[in-house]
Amino acid sequence: MQSFSPTPESIPPRSVTYELGTTTPATKIAVHLHPxxxxxxxxxxxxxxxxxxxxxxxxxxxxxxxxxxxxxxxxxxxxxxxxxxxxxxxxxxxxxxxxxxxxxxxxxxxxxxxxxxxxxxxxxxxxxxxxxxxxxxxxxxxxxxxxxxxxxxxxxxxxxxxxxxxxxxxxxxxxxxxxxxxxxxxxxxxxxxxxxxxxxxxxxxxxxxxxxxxxxxxxxxxxxxxxxxxxxxxxxxxxxxxxxxxxxxxxxxxxxxxxxxxxxxxxxxxxVSNPHIWNHFLHSGVTHYCGAPTVQIGIVSSPEARRVPQPIRAIIAGSAPTAQLIGDLETKGITAIHVYGLTEVKITTYGPFTICYPQPAWKKLTLPERARFLARQGRGFITAQDIRVVYQPKEGEPLDLNAPLVDVPRDGTTIGEIVMRGNITMKEYFRDPEATKRAFRGGYFNSGDLAVMYPDGYISILDRSKDIIISGGENASSLAIEQELATHPDILEVTVIARAHPKWGERPMAFVILKTECKQKWNGKDDAFAIELKKHAKQKLPGFACPEWVKIVDGLPKTSTGKIQKVQLRKIVAKL
Amino acid sequence: MQSFSPTPESIPPRSVTYELGTTTPATKIAVHLHPxxxxxxxxxxxxxxxxxxxxxxxxxxxxxxxxxxxxxxxxxxxxxxxxxxxxxxxxxxxxxxxxxxxxxxxxxxxxxxxxxxxxxxxxxxxxxxxxxxxxxxxxxxxxxxxxxxxxxxxxxxxxxxxxxxxxxxxxxxxxxxxxxxxxxxxxxxxxxxxxxxxxxxxxxxxxxxxxxxxxxxxxxxxxxxxxxxxxxxxxxxxxxxxxxxxxxxxxxxxxxxxxxxxxxxxxxxxxVSNPHIWNHFLHSGVTHYCGAPTVQIGIVSSPEARRVPQPIRAIIAGSAPTAQLIGDLETKGITAIHVYGLTEVKITTYGPFTICYPQPAWKKLTLPERARFLARQGRGFITAQDIRVVYQPKEGEPLDLNAPLVDVPRDGTTIGEIVMRGNITMKEYFRDPEATKRAFRGGYFNSGDLAVMYPDGYISILDRSKDIIISGGENASSLAIEQELATHPDILEVTVIARAHPKWGERPMAFVILKTECKQKWNGKDDAFAIELKKHAKQKLPGFACPEWVKIVDGLPKTSTGKIQKVQLRKIVAKL
CATH class of the missing domain: 3.40.50.12780 (ANL, N-terminal domain)
Known part of the structure; x- marks a missing residue:
C-alpha cells in the first residue's frame, strides 16, 4: 500500500462537507423525509x-x-x-x-x-x-x-x-x-x-x-x-x-x-482465480464473498484450500448448494448462507430476495439432513415482501393478466411458479411495456421459476419450466436429481438434463466431473462408473428420475457468472 | 413456561396467512412499491x-x-x-x-x-x-x-x-x-x-x-x-x-x-429491579438492553453484579457514559454502545439518532482515553442524515425561520445547537403548527441541545442552554464538569448545576452520591470531602469550572426514565 499514491485530483480538499445540494430551498422540503x-x-x-x-x-x-x-x-x-x-x-x-x-x-x-x-x-x-x-x-x-x-x-x-x-x-x-x-x-x-x-x-x-x-x-x-x-x-x-x-x-x-x-x-x-482468492482468505481478513455453487466448488477444491483464520460467510445463489459443498465449506471454517435469486430473478429483484433462515431445530441434525433443509430457498428478506408459489396460467387458455393468483398448497409436492412483489422487485422492463405487463400478471412479478412450498412456508426451487424432465408421464426435477447424484463420494460436480427417449418420452442424462483424486480410478471405465452411479441413484430416487445415461466430462459449459449452460448441453444431446 | 397456556382465542387457526388486505385490487398497485x-x-x-x-x-x-x-x-x-x-x-x-x-x-x-x-x-x-x-x-x-x-x-x-x-x-x-x-x-x-x-x-x-x-x-x-x-x-x-x-x-x-x-x-x-435484571443477564441469555447512565450505574453497582456468561451490549443514551461506567461495564463483559438522544431529541427522532462509532485507533488507548472519545455522541445512524451543529439565532434579533443555518467551526470549542433532518426525524408537533414551524427553523429540527463539533465530525453534547454555567463571564458546561468529577474514585454519581455567586455571577455546585464502600470513610466529613474534590477538580478543569460548593447526598431526583431532574435541584439551590 505504501508504494501507491493516488493522483493529486483524487485528494479531497482539507475541509470537505458531504452534503449534496438541492434544487429547492431547505425550508421547502419536509424535514422528516429524505429520498x-x-x-x-x-x-x-x-x-x-x-x-x-x-x-x-x-x-x-x-x-x-x-x-x-x-x-x-x-x-x-x-x-x-x-x-x-x-x-x-x-x-x-x-x-x-x-x-x-x-x-x-x-x-x-x-x-x-x-x-x-x-x-x-x-x-x-x-x-x-x-x-x-x-x-x-x-x-x-x-x-x-x-x-x-x-x-x-x-x-x-x-x-x-x-x-x-x-x-x-x-x-x-x-x-x-x-x-x-x-x-x-x-x-x-x-x-x-x-x-x-x-x-x-x-x-x-x-x-x-x-x-x-x-x-x-x-x-x-x-x-x-x-x-x-x-x-x-x-x-x-x-x-x-x-x-x-x-x-x-x-x-x-x-x-x-x-x-x-x-x-x-x-x-x-x-x-475468479483460486490462488488469489485463497491468498485473500488467508492473509487479507476476508469475511464475506458471493458466488454460485460451481464457483464455490472450485474454491473449496482448490489445492490452496485450508482452514481460514477468521470466520467467512459464503453467500450462495444461482442454484442450491449440495450437502457436500456445505460440508466442504464448513470444514474450512466457511459458513454457507443460501439466498435465492435463480436465473433472471437475481436481476429483477436486486440480487437475493430470499434467505434460508436456519431453524433452531436444525442444529441437532446431521450434515446431510441439515443440508437438505439448507438447500431450500427459504423466506423473504428483511426488506422484501414474502414470496408466493402460485398456479401457472393454463396453457391454451386466454391469459387474464388481472386474475387473482392462487397459491399452491403447502405440501412440498405441488409445483407452481414463484411470484414476488414489493420494494426490492424491479420497476419495469425498459422500453418494453408489453413484457412488463405480462411479467406483472396478477400484481406480482412472475419469475418463471418453478418451486414447491413446504408446510413451514419455505420454498424449494425445482427448475425453469424447461428444466423439468417429463419421464414416463412423471415430472422429474433435474435439480432434485442433481442434489441426489452429488452425494456420490467420487463426484465433484454433476448436472442433469432431459434427453429424448423412444419409450418414456424423456429420460435424465447426467454429465459428471469426477474429483481429481478419483479420475485415475475410473480412467477408461466410463461404463462401470455409469453402472455404479445408477445403482447409487436407485437407492435415492424413483425409477423415472434415475439417469438413463451417464457421461464423464472434464468440464461443463458455464456462463460468465458460473452458472451451467444447460442450453449448450441440450444442443449436444439433440445430436446424439 | 410449561405451566402457562394462552387463552384459546390466542391460538392461531391451523392454516394462517399473514398477508393483509388492500383497498385496491393487487393489479392496480405498483409491484415494486410497498408502503x-x-x-x-x-x-x-x-x-x-x-x-x-x-x-x-x-x-x-x-x-x-x-x-x-x-x-x-x-x-x-x-x-x-x-x-x-x-x-x-x-x-x-x-x-x-x-x-x-x-x-x-x-x-x-x-x-x-x-x-x-x-x-x-x-x-x-x-x-x-x-x-x-x-x-x-x-x-x-x-x-x-x-x-x-x-x-x-x-x-x-x-x-x-x-x-x-x-x-x-x-x-x-x-x-x-x-x-x-x-x-x-x-x-x-x-x-x-x-x-x-x-x-x-x-x-x-x-x-x-x-x-x-x-x-x-x-x-x-x-x-x-x-x-x-x-x-x-x-x-x-x-x-x-x-x-x-x-x-x-x-x-x-x-x-x-x-x-x-x-x-x-x-x-x-x-x-427496573437489579436482582431481576441480573437474574436475566445470568440465566436468560440476555444480549441487549437500553438505559440511561444512571440506570446503568445502578446495574453495575448492584450486589448481584458479576461477569456475564454471554456478551451483552448496553445501549446508553440520555447523557454521556463516564469512563468509570464504561470500565465497570466492560469488566462484567458488557459493551457500552453510546447513542445520542438527549432530552427531547429522543422523542423527536424515534429514539437514538447518532452513534459513537469507535475508531480503529482507539483500540490502542487506555480506558480513560478511550472513554473520553466514547463519551462523544458521534455520527448519524445508518438511516439518519448526518447531524449539524449550527449557530443559534441571536437573542433580541427578529427570528428568521427561513434563514439558512450556519455551521460552527469544527474546533471542539465553539458552541452551537444540534440540528437534524431526514427520515428518522419527527413529522410535526401535534396540533401545534406554530411550535412545529419554530422547531423546523432553516429546514432542520432544532433540538435545543448545545454541542461542539470536533475536527473529525464527531459531536460532543454540552447541555441544554440552561445547563451552561456562566461563571465569571466564561461558559462552563455542567456535563463536562460532571465527566471530570466522576473520575474521583470515591464517587458513584455526580451532577452539577449553576448557583448564583455574588462575584462571578454563577459558580458550579456539585451534588455527589458516594460509593457504598466509601460512605463510612467520609461520614460527617463533608467539608474534608469538598476540599479533596475541589483539589481533584483543579488538576483537570479551569478555575471557573471548578465546583465552588460540594454536597454529599443519598439520592438524586430523577425522572421516570432515570434522567436527573436538574430543575428540582435548581429549586433547592435557589433557596440556599
Missing amino acids: LNPLYFVLRAAQVFPEKLAISHPDVKDPVFYNYAVWAQRIQNLAYALIRAGIQPGDRVAVIAPNSPLIADAHQGIIAARAVICPINFRLTTPEVAYILEHSGSKLILIDHEHVHLVKGTKLPVVVCNDTGRRGDPYEEFLSAGRKFSREKGWTGLVWEPDEDANAALCYTSGTTGRPKGVITTLRGSYLAALANAYETGMTVDSVYLWVLPMFHACGWTYPWAITAAMSTQITLRA | LNPLYFVLRAAQVFPEKLAISHPDVKDPVFYNYAVWAQRIQNLAYALIRAGIQPGDRVAVIAPNSPLIADAHQGIIAARAVICPINFRLTTPEVAYILEHSGSKLILIDHEHVHLVKGTKLPVVVCNDTGRRGDPYEEFLSAGRKFSREKGWTGLVWEPDEDANAALCYTSGTTGRPKGVITTLRGSYLAALANAYETGMTVDSVYLWVLPMFHACGWTYPWAITAAMSTQITLRA
Whole structure:
C-alpha cells in the first residue's frame, strides 16, 4: 500500500462537507423525509471513517488502494466528469469492466450525477453489446482496456480505463477533468435526486430466449436491498468483502452499496482465480464473498484450500448448494448462507430476495439432513415482501393478466411458479411495456421459476419450466436429481438434463466431473462408473428420475457468472 | 413456561396467512412499491419462526410466555377489538402501562388497526394525564390495573389489563371479543395502510417548560429507525432483548419494532429491579438492553453484579457514559454502545439518532482515553442524515425561520445547537403548527441541545442552554464538569448545576452520591470531602469550572426514565 499514491485530483480538499445540494430551498422540503438513495452510504462512510481502506485492488500490475475520503473524492470527480460530458439526469451510462475500481466507482459516481448505471457483461459478443448499447440508449461508455474491442465502431463517447490509477490513464484524465470542472464546489455543487423512485440501474438479462431484456431498478429499491444484504449477512465495519461475483451481474447483487452501508472494506479481483482468492482468505481478513455453487466448488477444491483464520460467510445463489459443498465449506471454517435469486430473478429483484433462515431445530441434525433443509430457498428478506408459489396460467387458455393468483398448497409436492412483489422487485422492463405487463400478471412479478412450498412456508426451487424432465408421464426435477447424484463420494460436480427417449418420452442424462483424486480410478471405465452411479441413484430416487445415461466430462459449459449452460448441453444431446 | 397456556382465542387457526388486505385490487398497485410499515416485521417473524419465544414476562404473579405465532394472533385480535370498539384509521389510542405484554401488543396491534399509539408515562399526575388524553384526542385507553387511578373520571372507554394473560382478565376478554368479531377473516380482513407517511405514534415530551408537546412519528420513519437500531446494535435472531427502558418512552426508542425486525426474543420487566435484571443477564441469555447512565450505574453497582456468561451490549443514551461506567461495564463483559438522544431529541427522532462509532485507533488507548472519545455522541445512524451543529439565532434579533443555518467551526470549542433532518426525524408537533414551524427553523429540527463539533465530525453534547454555567463571564458546561468529577474514585454519581455567586455571577455546585464502600470513610466529613474534590477538580478543569460548593447526598431526583431532574435541584439551590 505504501508504494501507491493516488493522483493529486483524487485528494479531497482539507475541509470537505458531504452534503449534496438541492434544487429547492431547505425550508421547502419536509424535514422528516429524505429520498432514499444508496449514494448516501458512501458519503457517510467517508465522514465517519475517512482514513479507512475502502477499496483494495492488489492483484494487478499497478495495485491501487483508496481510503474512503479519497474514494469519495474520485466518485465526486466522476460525477462532475459525466456532467461535463453532457450527461443529464436519467441518462444511461454503460460500464464494461471486470471487477476493478472503475466499475466500483461507476456504481456510485453515475448515481451521483443522477444518471443510470448500465453494466454490461464483458463476455457477450460485439453484436450483443451493440444491441444493449442501442436499446439502453446509453450516452457514454466507461470501459476497461481489455474489452475495448467490444465497442469498436461505436459512435458514443468512450472513456477507456487502463486500470492503473496512475496519471496518463485516460480514465484518470477523465476524472481529473471532472475535478477541474467542479471548481471545487464539491458535493454541494451536485444535487440529490429528489425522487427516490427514480431509476438507479439498467441491467440486462442473459437473453437465453430471444433478445435480452432491460431491467430497471430504483434508488429506493437499491437502498433497501443494500440495507437488507448488509443486515442479513452480518456485514459490519469490521468486514472485508472479496469480489468473486462479477459486479456487472445485477449490480453485484447490490453489494456495491451493502459494503458502503456497512462501511466495510472491499477487495476487487479482475477474475475468479483460486490462488488469489485463497491468498485473500488467508492473509487479507476476508469475511464475506458471493458466488454460485460451481464457483464455490472450485474454491473449496482448490489445492490452496485450508482452514481460514477468521470466520467467512459464503453467500450462495444461482442454484442450491449440495450437502457436500456445505460440508466442504464448513470444514474450512466457511459458513454457507443460501439466498435465492435463480436465473433472471437475481436481476429483477436486486440480487437475493430470499434467505434460508436456519431453524433452531436444525442444529441437532446431521450434515446431510441439515443440508437438505439448507438447500431450500427459504423466506423473504428483511426488506422484501414474502414470496408466493402460485398456479401457472393454463396453457391454451386466454391469459387474464388481472386474475387473482392462487397459491399452491403447502405440501412440498405441488409445483407452481414463484411470484414476488414489493420494494426490492424491479420497476419495469425498459422500453418494453408489453413484457412488463405480462411479467406483472396478477400484481406480482412472475419469475418463471418453478418451486414447491413446504408446510413451514419455505420454498424449494425445482427448475425453469424447461428444466423439468417429463419421464414416463412423471415430472422429474433435474435439480432434485442433481442434489441426489452429488452425494456420490467420487463426484465433484454433476448436472442433469432431459434427453429424448423412444419409450418414456424423456429420460435424465447426467454429465459428471469426477474429483481429481478419483479420475485415475475410473480412467477408461466410463461404463462401470455409469453402472455404479445408477445403482447409487436407485437407492435415492424413483425409477423415472434415475439417469438413463451417464457421461464423464472434464468440464461443463458455464456462463460468465458460473452458472451451467444447460442450453449448450441440450444442443449436444439433440445430436446424439 | 410449561405451566402457562394462552387463552384459546390466542391460538392461531391451523392454516394462517399473514398477508393483509388492500383497498385496491393487487393489479392496480405498483409491484415494486410497498408502503414501509413496522408491522411487517412481526408478521415476518411469525411466518419464519412461529414456534420461537417472542415475549417472556416472567417476574410476575402470573407469568406469561408467547411464541411468535401466538403473539401475532393476539396482535390481530387487538386490531379487530379496536375496530369493533369504533377505532378508525388515524385515531389515537392511549396506552398507560409498565413494560408488559399489554404495551408490547399495543405497539403492533394499534398500528394493525391503522390507528396511532399514544403511550403515556404512568408516573405523571392525574391532571397531566388528563391534559394528554384531551390534547391527543384519544378515543380509547388501554391501561394496566396498577394505574387505573390516573384516568378516574374519564369519559373515554377504558380497557383494563390485570397483566395475567388468563381468562377473566378484562384485557383478555377484550382480545377474545376481537377474535370473534374478526369472524376468522384473519389478516386479510385487515388493511395495509397505503400511505407510509401516515402517523404511527404520538408521544409527549416531558414538558419541563410549559405544557408537554405531542410528537408525531410516521410508519416510514418507524420502519427505518427500527431497521437502524437492529443493525447498529447487532441484533439478530439469536438476540434476547431485556426491557429496562420504559416502553412508553418515545415508543421504547423503536425497539418494539427493532426486536421484531431481528426476530429476537424480548423479556418484559414491570420495573427496573437489579436482582431481576441480573437474574436475566445470568440465566436468560440476555444480549441487549437500553438505559440511561444512571440506570446503568445502578446495574453495575448492584450486589448481584458479576461477569456475564454471554456478551451483552448496553445501549446508553440520555447523557454521556463516564469512563468509570464504561470500565465497570466492560469488566462484567458488557459493551457500552453510546447513542445520542438527549432530552427531547429522543422523542423527536424515534429514539437514538447518532452513534459513537469507535475508531480503529482507539483500540490502542487506555480506558480513560478511550472513554473520553466514547463519551462523544458521534455520527448519524445508518438511516439518519448526518447531524449539524449550527449557530443559534441571536437573542433580541427578529427570528428568521427561513434563514439558512450556519455551521460552527469544527474546533471542539465553539458552541452551537444540534440540528437534524431526514427520515428518522419527527413529522410535526401535534396540533401545534406554530411550535412545529419554530422547531423546523432553516429546514432542520432544532433540538435545543448545545454541542461542539470536533475536527473529525464527531459531536460532543454540552447541555441544554440552561445547563451552561456562566461563571465569571466564561461558559462552563455542567456535563463536562460532571465527566471530570466522576473520575474521583470515591464517587458513584455526580451532577452539577449553576448557583448564583455574588462575584462571578454563577459558580458550579456539585451534588455527589458516594460509593457504598466509601460512605463510612467520609461520614460527617463533608467539608474534608469538598476540599479533596475541589483539589481533584483543579488538576483537570479551569478555575471557573471548578465546583465552588460540594454536597454529599443519598439520592438524586430523577425522572421516570432515570434522567436527573436538574430543575428540582435548581429549586433547592435557589433557596440556599
